[in-house]
Amino acid sequence: MEAATQLRQPRITTHGDRLLVDGLVVSDETAARFVREREEAGGDAGAAVTDAIEIGARVLDREQAGANADFVKTEFEKVSKEVEREFSDNAREVAEKLGERVDAVFDPERGHLAKSLEELFSDGSSKAVQNRVREVVSEAMQRSREDLLRQFSSADATNPLADFKTSAMGVIKEAAHRQHTDQRALFAQMSELEKQIQGLRDEKAKLEEVDAERERGTAKGRTYEEQVVEAIDVIASGQGDCCDAVGDIKGASGRTGDAVVSIEAASGPVRGRIVFEAKDRRLSAPGAREELARALSQRDADFAVLVVPGEDEVPAKMSPLREWGGDCLIVTYDPDEGSSLALEVGYRLARARVLLEKAGDGEVDSEAIRLQVDRALAQMTEVRKVKSQLTGAKTSIDNAYSIVEAIASRVRGHLAEIESLVVPGDAVDAGEAGDLAGPAGQPALGDF
Incomplete structure (x- = not known):
């Protein structure tokens, strides 16, 4: 840019962010051409000049800032090199001095620390820490034992443990008395429990005896059943009948009935069936009726006979050899007596009843049969x-x-x-x- 020829001294003032230019002449070909082209294009020449000044000011400001930054950078690099050189020298001196001081303190042979540690922690040194701690602890423990002994042995009111000792003794005595009372109560409870346990043992023994007696009764009943079946078999053989022991054989719907006699089965077709139920204990009258009814049903028999050992086992309000319902009878048979007369009479009465029912009209003389039965x-x-x-x-x-x-x-x-x-x-x-x-x-x- 060429220097402008000044016709008169220009006057330039600034007010805040505004710039006032008076009498300024700019002799620059590029600036003149730019303004002329803008004006020829119909633009405002004043605005073009304003833009040129603003843009130029910004460019100059940026260039000045870059120049200042380069200067600062150059100066900083120069100062940094000087500082680094001086710091390196100082650091080397400090490191040398620090090494000397560290050697003087931490050297294993000549260092002050090794000597101090040797003096403070060596077993042979009187100033050793562990020795001093041992002495201090021993003295403290000795004083503590003496103080504690004085506190527990002295009954002086100034002793803080005197009241505690008195109250503790009272509490201990009370606890001992309460423990003694509790032990006596516990012993009483234990004695009561022992009595109860003994009672339970006795009860258990009684139950075991009852079970054993029940088992013996069951075995006895089983033996009685077998003896009854044997006696019936002897009687049936003399009549040409067949006797079958069916106590362990299930019938139509159960096992009621100990023996079944098939009439005249030994010589021809079966003309009827008689079921015998042996009981070595007394049944009630309804129980006896139900027992014989089940035997008739389960064994498909025509007549049922209940056999008991004696008169005492006959159900209440019932009599031996007395028929009821037309198909039931009770007889007594005691194997120990050696006589089976009552059983044979009951057998033959039941057999006659079945044959009478099975026979047609005119085949048998029913009146004669009844007369003989009554006799x-x-x-x-x-x-x-x-x-x-x-x-x-x-x-x-x-x-x-x-x-x-x-x-x-x-x-x-x-x-x-x-x-x-x-x-x-x-x-x-x-x-x-x-x-x-x-x-x-x-x-x-x-x-x-």
Whole structure:
């Protein structure tokens, strides 16, 4: 840019962000051409000049800032190099001095720290830390023991543990008394528990005895059933019938019934069936009826007979050899008596009833059969009366034997008194130690 020819001194002032130019002439070909082209294009020459000044000012400002930055950078690099050089020198000197100081302190042979550690932690040094700590701890423990001993042994009111010791003794005594009371209560409870346990044991033993008795009763019932079946089989063989033991064989819907007799099965077709149920215990009347009804149904029989050991096992309000319902009967059979007459009578009555029902009109004389049945039952009544009388006679004989034994005991007592009165005192003692038998030829006292 060429310098402008000044016609007169220009006047330039600034107000805030505004620039006032008065009398300024710019001699520049590029600026003149730019303004002229803008004006020829219909633009505002003043605006073009304003833009040129603003843009130029910005360019100059940026160039000036770049120049300042380069200058600052150059100066900073120069100063940095000087500082780095000086810092390196100082750091080398500091490192050398620091190394000397570190060697003086930490050198394992000449260092102050090694000497101090040797002095403070060596076992042979009196200033060693562990030795000093040991001494201090020993002194402190000794003082603590002495203070604690004084506190526990002194009953002075100034002793802070005196009240504590007194209260502690009271609490300990109270606790001991309470513990003693609790132990006595506990012992009482344990004694009660032992009694209860013993009671439970006794009850368990009784239950076991009951179970054993029940098992023995079951075994006895089983034996009785087998004996009844054997007796029925003997009777059936004499009548040409067949007896089958069915106690362990399931029938149509159950196992009720111990023996089934097939009438005339040994010589031809079966003409009827009789079921026998043996019980060694007493049933109620409804229970007996239900038992025989089940036996009839499950064994497909025509007649049912309940066999019991004796009169005491006959259900209440029922009698032996008395038929009810037209198809049920009760008989007694005791294998120990050795007589099966009642069982045979019941067997034949049941057999006759079945044959009577199976026979057609005119084949049998029912009236004659009933007459013979009544006669047989009457004779069985006489048999029961005689047996009752025999039982009473046996009871009287047993009672007589008991009376005789009692009299014999009293006689022996009188004889002993006679011996004591006749024989002197010393001889009595010898006689008591010896046999009470008399002289040869006399019966002994036990013979009475």
